[in-house]
Amino acid sequence: MKIVHVVGARPNFMKIAPVMKAIAAAGFAQQRLVHTGQHYDASMSDVFFDDLGLPRPDIFLGVGSGSHAEQTAKVLIGFEKVCLEEKPDLVVVAGDVNSTLAAALVSAKLLIPVAHVEAGLRSRDLSMPEEVNRILVDRISDLLLTPSRDGDENLLAEGTPPDRIHLVGNVMIDSLLSHLETARRLGIPERMDLAPGNYAVLTLHRASNVDDPMVLSGLLGAIELIQQQLPVVFPVHPRTRKQVEAFGFDSRVQAMKNLKLCEPLGYLEFLGLTSQAKLVLTDSGGLQEETTALGIPCLTLRENTERPVTVTEGTNTVVGTDPNSIMYEAESALAGRGKGGRRPALWDGRASERIAEVVRAFAVQRGLA
Numbered sequence: 174m175k176i177v178h179v180v181g182a183r184p185n186f187m188k189i190a191p192v193m194k195a196i197a198a199a200g201f202a203q204q205r206l207v208h209t210g211q212h213y214d215a216s217m218s219d220v221f222f223d224d225l226g227l228p229r230p231d232i233f234l235g236v237g238s239g240s241h242a243e244q245t246a247k248v249l250i251g252f253e254k255v256c257l258e259e260k261p262d263l264v265v266v267a268g269d270v271n272s273t274l275a276a277a278l279v280s281a282k283l284l285i286p287v288a289h290v291e292a293g294l295r296s297r298d299l300s301m302p303e304e305v306n307r308i309l310v311d312r313i314s315d316l317l318l319t320p321s322r323d324g325d326e327n328l329l330a331e332g333t334p335p336d337r338i339h340l341v342g343n344v345m346i347d348s349l350l351s352h353l354e355t356a357r358r359l360g361i362p363e364r365m366d367l368a369p370g371n372y373a374v375l376t377l378h379r380a381s382n383v384d385d386p387m388v389l390s391g392l393l394g395a396i397e398l399i400q401q402q403l404p405v406v407f408p409v410h411p412r413t414r415k416q417v418e419a420f421g422f423d424s425r426v427q428a429m430k431n432l433k434l435c436e437p438l439g440y441l442e443f444l445g446l447t448s449q450a451k452l453v454l455t456d457s458g459g460l461q462e463e464t465t466a467l468g469i470p471c472l473t474l475r476e477n478t479e480r481p482v483t484v485t486e487g488t489n490t491v492v493g494t495d496p497n498s499i500m501y502e503a504e505s506a507l508a509g510r511g512k513g514g515r516r517p518a519l520w521d522g523r524a525s526e527r528i529a530e531v532v533r534a535f536a537v538q539r540g541l542a
């Protein structure tokens with residue numbers, strides 16, 4: 174059986190790496206990796222291949238940045254050629270980025286079965302491009318590989334046939350658990366002149382936060398106050414860097430003496446950093462899950478989350494973008510009054526093994542084993 178995996182943007186790499194490894198270990202030798210090139214900076218892409226032991230892509234589409242339509246369209250055109258040439262029996266996509274949607278759409282139109290890793294998540298906020306991508310990808314995928322039970326419930330409520338849904342657990346946590354020790358041994362806080370356990374980490378890149386000057390200004394206002402209490406490390410996403418410059422906020426950012434700006438970090442460096450933080454503030458999806466797995470308080474700077482299990486079971490609090498709410502919750506967390514949490518079921522480092530089992534059953538059923 175020939176399997177084509179698709180990656181494109183930063184959050185795809187740590188999801189596909191353990192899946193490819195587990196599928197190879199299950200004896201499926203014919204795997205190809207396609208990189209769409211949605212993310213192309215070395216710090217957003219190359220470093221993850223090295224850190225995660227992901228094989229070099231067999232095919233690189235080089236689509237780069239653009240509007241949603243341009244980016245999606247370029248992947249549609251490029252990936253259709255790949256499918257016509259490679260004739261895969263199964264295409265594996267992960268997460269909710271534009272490359273995920275485009276690759277799934279091409280495959281569905283060519284009648285190639287699609288497996289969606291991280292299926293079923295819903296924020297119920299259609300103003301988020303990722304929510305549109307999630308809904309559409311799930312609707313046309315054959316194997317819906319969910320990270321938590323809420324994913325199954327969302328899919329069933331939308332009328333998805335139950336035999337397509339497979340609760341496998343969280344593959345991000347497979348990557349996290351297998352790299353945590355190596356990451357911690359790097360001594361990242363010390364290298365950044367930080368006391369382990371006594372700094373915060375900030376990430377911001379969501380369009381709704383960084384493309385609106387009012388929202389971004391409010392968020393910076395909250396950070397101005399938080400960095401007076403403890404050092405805040407801020408690896409800056411390229412999109413955010415551009416917007417800070419475009420809105421003329423550079424001087425405000427530079428004036429924060431306890432805000433440590435850096436380039437986006439690699440997987441191991443970032444894990445080494447977050448795993449020893451006192452607090453994480455973010456609008457990322459994956460980081461809400463990683464902090465829950467690590468037991469570190471997380472404040473999500475968004476109005477909603479597609480990962481509710483990180484709130485109901487984990488260490489995550491959805492605080493929105495109002496500076497006062499952010500300050501209030503940050504103070505509680507820093508004073509040790511934040512919520513605790515536990516690791517959800519099946520976030521045990523073995524999700525990709527369960528995916529390999531689903532793939533094996535699929536191969537048997539199709540006579541491809």
Ligand code: UD1
Binds near residue numbers: 378412
């Ligand atoms: C994308 C995903 C988002 C994910 C995020 C993680 C979609 C709709 N969004 O958002 O879900 O959380 O990746 O990072 O797919 N840029 C560079 N270098 C790069 C990549 C991007 O400079 O390597 C800049 C470009 O100016 C580009 C902008 O960042 O226009 C946005 O990139 P894009 O891939 O469109 O979306 P992200 O914000 O990265």
